[in-house]
Amino acid sequence: MKFTAAVIAEFLKGSVEGDPKAIVTDVSRIEEGVAGTLSFLANPKYEKYIYGTKSTIVIVNEDFEPAGNIDATLIRVKNAYKSFASLLQLYEQSKPQKRGISKMAAIAGSASLGKDLYIGDFTVIGENVSIGKSVQLFPQVFLGDNVKIGEGTILHPGVKVYEGCEIGSHCVIHAGAIIGGDGFGFAPSQENNYQKIPQVGKVIIEDHVEVGANTTIDRATMGATILHKGVKLDNLIMIAHNVEVGENTVMAAQSGVSGSTKIGRNCMFGGQVGLIGHITIADGVKIAAQSGIPKSIHEEGVVVQGAPAFELRHYQRCYVLFRRLPDLRNQIIELERKVADLTH
Secondary structure (H helix, E strand, O other): OOEEHHHHHHHHOOEEEOOOOOEEOEEOOHHHOOOOEEEEEOOHHHHHHHOOOOOOEEEEEOOOOOOOOOOOEEEEEOOHHHHHHHHHHHHHHHOOOOOEEOOOOEEOOOOEEOOOOEEOOOOEEOOOOEEOOOOEEOOOOEEOOOOEEOOOOEEOOOOEEOOOOEEOOOOEEOOOOEEEEOOOOEEEOOOOOEEEOOOOOEEEEOOOOEEOOOOEEEOOOOOEEEEOOOOEEOOOOEEOOOOEEOOOOEEOOOOEEOOOOEEOOOOEEOOOOEEOOOOEEOOOOEEOOOOEEOOOEOOOOOEEEEOOEEEHHHHHHHHHHHHHHHHHHHHHHHHHHHHHHHOO
16 A cells, blocks of 8 residues: 555545645554554544654545644545545555465365355365355355355455355355354253254345355345345344345344344444344344344434433433432432431
């Protein structure tokens, strides 16, 4: 990476304030900036760092008004955070891409392999697997029989994809994720034990989905567990059998979705959110971290919090009372004592 401020501004459709010939070769956080790096300022909480940063170039919002002198060259854009993300994508794409098939990979003769692949050491590819062009399979990836992988998809080390599952194009599956493990299906018997219900469905992951490290997505009992286009899952998330997640929904780490729940499009879940099974979540719903969802949410775009969760502003008003409960209890005890004294 080596860019001038003028080139960056042109790419971002922004304007340069300072030296258009300033050069950067790396990126850094604004509070840790060093010469030759590019930073950004989007959150006002970090404004104090821009006046002392050693970063050569800083991307800022168009409406940013400095309160002091700034040594760095500024690039003004409509949205500094989004623009910096675009630059990081450009930087990532400029890196050399791994290519070639390791001699230590085990590939079934019936597998269909696209062009320009990378298949790392000890990767196992089963019978009748179909892999699109420019796919990257890092070491120790396992693809079961009849798996399909779309073009440009990346599976990081140790990803396991069970038989029959389908992953679309330009997806990223991070290390240790397991796609297509059995759903949790057991029927109680008269002998006070449990009979396993075979999980004969599959997982379908559509295009441009990203799945975080050590996340698990269970195959359906019948039919398919589905992640629609553009879904983004953080690390350590559990998606149970027959769940359906709508387009462009995002979930933070340690969230769990129970079986047969249907989640709408453009939803946002904070960390450690839990949903019971067989419910429906409407489009655009936002759920605050550590919330528990015991029933369907039918109102689109609502924001909820709590366990059990309810509407955010109502929750915040109630929370004021939650915090005061010990004091209120003591006041009631004191009033009861005074009433008792008066009646004796």
